[in-house]
Amino acid sequence: MGYTLITLLIAGLVLLIDRRKLKQYKRKRENRVYFSIFMIGLVMLLIKSAGIEMPSPLNGISYVLKPLTKMM
Amino acid sequence: MKRIVLLPLCALVLFLAGCWNNRELETLGIAVAMGIDKIDHEYVVTVQLVNPSAVSARQSDTSRAPIVTYQEKGKTIFEAIRRVTKVAPRKTYYPHLKILVIGEELAKDGFAEALDLLSRDPEFRNDFYVVVAKDHPADDVLNVLVPVEKIAAQNMFTKLQTSADVFAPTLALTFGELIKDLTSHGKHAVITGIQLTGDAKEGEKMENLQTSNPKVRLKYTGIAVFKDDKLKGWLNEKESKGYNYIVDNVKSTIVAVPCIDDKKRFLSVELIDADTKLKLNTMKPKPEMSVTVKADANIAEVGCAIDLTKQATVDQIEELAEKDINAKIRSAIKAAQDEFKFDFLGFGEVMHRAEPGYWKKVEKKWDKEFVDITIKSKVTVDIEKLGKRSNSFINEMGD
């Protein structure tokens, strides 16, 4: 619980700091990109703070490349 | 404006939350020595803590013992160490560990398993000395109170360092070097032994601190020889010295040689600098290796009437000193090849460096090979100075 709170605090802080920049680019491409990246980060952070194990992208890489490595 | 308020606020939050590694000095139990024994498949760890207020230079409280020891058992070292917190008043803090004492029983059984924690845990450095307690369990050694240097561990540390520097039958071996020896295939480990004189129980009392001739003392004796991590036996002083010559550990020492005419009187030669080289002479038909020692020396003490103003005399003395050193080296080699039958002198590493191909073949059975190898030794001593007198005043005294 405390962990989730800290997460939200971090996210809020990020928004607060960028507030002026965001106002500057009203509803433009900048804002769309900003919020998509921000949401990805936030969702991952929430998942993590809820204690759910996220699949690491490294596992995928391992899966694809392991056979190749063995060949070498 | 909001941000300006926010920044210090965040700093404050961090500050309040962040005391993770924050340890106040007065909450630390500074461990200066540790002893490990093994009783009935359980490790017994003895930790010697400093009592700062009894040691500190300014407001020292002489009525209290400068050191305290705590002892606990455990299936692993770490368990035992953590159990110590049950009895110790403060959290023990190990980076200032000066000396590790291994009990003789544990040494005979093999101590390697006990050491992993010390090399893995970041709290332990690898610059403390390792010694083996001879004839005693380690905790007896750690319980002794010693005068002059109030902290017993500091006493042991300094004593080992000085004796290794100026006398040379002991070996100041740090933990890091020990691990290096243990993992080397070309050299087995050796560790200096420490011995207790007198009754161990007496040593724990404050009286031991208050006399000028303490009843219980700690003294370094000889070198323990290990095969892998198991104690196989002890070298006597002569062999120990020989060992130190071979591994180039001698910085300065004394060689007592008999006077040329009078075999009962002696004179001392002080070695200032000794330099040893181990070499592989030849591989065919059989491997032959050699020890070459070059030493610079001074005349330190003359106990008889000889004419030091003659070069011939000095040459003779040099020869005697060489003979003496050589004898010690031979005795160490003999001990290794005949008595222990394995290589703790490091000839394997010489072979490894000189003949990597051959080494690959014999690496696994090197100890067997080593026993049959011919080892030559050669010692050269150069005497340069006579101290502040030429001939001794003894020469002038009528007979």
Next chain:
Amino acid sequence: MLEKGKISVRQFTILVALYTIGTAILIIPSILAAKAKQDAWISGLLGLAIGVAMVIFYWKLSERFQYVNLIEILEKCFGKWIGKSVGFLFFVCYVLLLATFVLRDIGDFMTTVMMVETPIEAIHIIFLIIVLYGVKLGLEVFTRTMELFIPWIVLLLVALFLTLLPQIEVTNILPVFENGMKPIVQSSFSFLVFPFLEMVVFLMIIPYVNRPQDTKKAFMLGTIMGGGLLIFISVLTILVVGPTETARSIYPTYDLTKTINIREFFQRVEALMALIWFITVFVKLLVLTYVSCLGIAQVFELKEYRIIVLPIGLVLYVLSLSIFPSISFLIEFTPVYDLYAFLWCAVFPFVVWLVSLVRGGERNKSGTARTESG
């Protein structure tokens, strides 16, 4: 142009050198010694030689496209859409991933040997805050800052070397070529991948040097300085600690500084020496974060990259915490990673190069006028 600042050739050299050293200085001795043992210096030199060759290749690639940045190179090569998508993949799957590794490295290091009880999150947040602050200030400012760091690094390294001089045992690097060439080549491959191939990110920075045509020498010089230093540190570690211990240690350079002991007086200074790798890791993470922000901003044609710095920092933070569960995972993953990085840093630019050769033929026919519009 997203970045209006310009840096000088000298600053570029410094940036390259510090970037090479970053994180590698902490662990490279054990990577080199793992297989090559006491011959680490040979595989080091071998790796450096190939590394410099790769660096020249990167520079040639940049030169071929009149020093425009990587995204523009890709657009010219593959057309707008494919170029952008490939570029996006490169920045997300490689540069950002590398950045998370670097961040995690410093966190792991701190929580393993220096501040065991501190949560790794706190370490990451502090480090990230400064890095993001640096990225927001821009290329010009943070390269100037690097110049400020150089004297400290030199000072600390000289101190490190001088204080370790008495403990060197020359016999530690003998015998030479004990196990033949194979382990040496294997180690040098790891060495090549670890700091040198990562130079590919400088394709994003070369355009902002005030005289890009002069960067070739600077690029090589920086690489050789950084690489040389790494080899030097590795050899020093092996000389002092010995090859077996070096190979087994997770942070060998830290162990190395722990052995400093001058007359019982000057000792226990490893926390100060840790400043060297704080600085270099800081530089590396700064460059990587900057490059990923710049790259992603350019892919989406944003007006400035500064706006997405913080959200990317957020992603970086989460990824760095969940990227791998333990050090053992990392050690096991290393060979896979080597290959993965090789694909992105060597194969990928090579493909770009080939494509540009094929298309470049056409371009030459139609004359130089089209070169600019590509």
Next chain:
Amino acid sequence: MFRKRPNKKLNNDQAQLTQENSTAQAELAQQGEAFTPELLENLRRIKEILGGSSDLVMTDFILGGHEAALLYMDGMVDKVAINHFFEHINRTPEMMKYSNFLSQEEEGTADFFKLLSTPVNRLDEIRFFREAIRAILAGNAVLLVNSVTHGLVIDSKGHKGRAVTESSTENVVRGPKEAFNENGLINTTLIRRKIKDPRLRVERKVIGNVTQTSVAVIHIHGIANDKLVKEVHARLDKIDIDGILESNYIEEFIQDEVYTPFPTVFNTERPDVVAAALLEGRIAIVIDGTPFVLLVPALFTHFFQAAEDYYQRWDIATLLRLLRISAFFISMLGPAVYIAVINFHQEMLPTPLLISLAAQREGVPFPAIVEALIMEVTLEILREAGLRLPKAIGQTVSIVGALVIGQAAVEAGIISAAMVIVVAITAISNFILPAYNMGISIRIIRFVFMFLAGTFGLYGIAAGLFALALHLCSIRSFGIPYMDPLAPFVPDDMKDTFWRKPIFRLITRPRLISQKNNQRQSKSK
């Protein structure tokens, strides 16, 4: 992290302020009018504008058969000059010849001027009330004659001021002792006396709607960078404020960066320092009413250069510089490193020291960081108290306070002795810095570092140092990077930073500051 200062907003506020004050506006309008031929009307109007101030002196007399009046502010004029003026008109017999000089006005005025100008100080002809008011307030006398729509300004400025005395804030053992005082004119003279070159340019402007403070911008033409001079003027012209009482008013307006603890404008009260800066191509701003002259641009390294560095041999100067830089670090990081080491990295201490420190801490009830804060805050209080008290008592208070409190705190077991030592060394190191304002910056930063050290140990300190380095590199002083010549690194300019080369080796001027006329002396073999 640090935002540019909101310049626009400030100006708006100013405009609002003036708008509200509509009566003032009306008065301003009145001031814009020209004189009437009626003397009495003119006098009445002036009196009205000045609100019947009691220090306004109006002397009536007859000049060439016309009523005339001399107006001046009591106390602001040099009485000798006024007396001289009266003696002069009384003694001039030709005066009568011009009794009807008013008939052919244009010619007559010209003669009138000729007549009066010969023996008296500079005379200006004025037509508007505004000008008259300004002249009177500046300490000049205004002569008005009935049925003449011109007035005459007689330069009679002269009020009692401080003499040129020894500097009280920047002392030297060897070197010129004189310092600026509150009189802007004398200050510019002091500078010109040092630089006797036609290229020394002094440009005056008046800033402050109410105070009408005269400000002089001084540079050496051909050495200073023209763009920089223009920039300085532009920034000064933008200032719109009621009053300038001290140079800091101007400093805060013209500095590049507001949200930084570091000063980007240098101030000094020594003419030799100003002269040296001008020769380097920097620009001086002399403000009437304060002995502190501003120098721009001011870079980080300038704050470590004391005047005396150049009056002592180079080796001594170098040693002192190095000492100062180490003092800078000690002063900034001293308590922080101490906290970090004893709370986080106890293994760094030699064993005997650790034991001794542990024994001292035994019984101290506070964590080290709180202990440090208590001591630091006490020290700051003592220092401020010492500054405000009369000189003789001030020193006693700080010394006695520090000694007695320190000793007592240790005895009482509130503070450990080691902490007292650390804090004392830190404080003394702070005094070694030649620039007072840099010293204050360090005091602020020191507290930040203490918090960082208390939270993250040396890691926190390292992080703080990185942020500090980034911040220092990001600020500029009049467009010049603050850390020049360290970052960007200019090898040639290192000759006068951490060390000072012998003076005959200081051949060129700092490259980024003066971009032309770089050579200072011919390269002697």
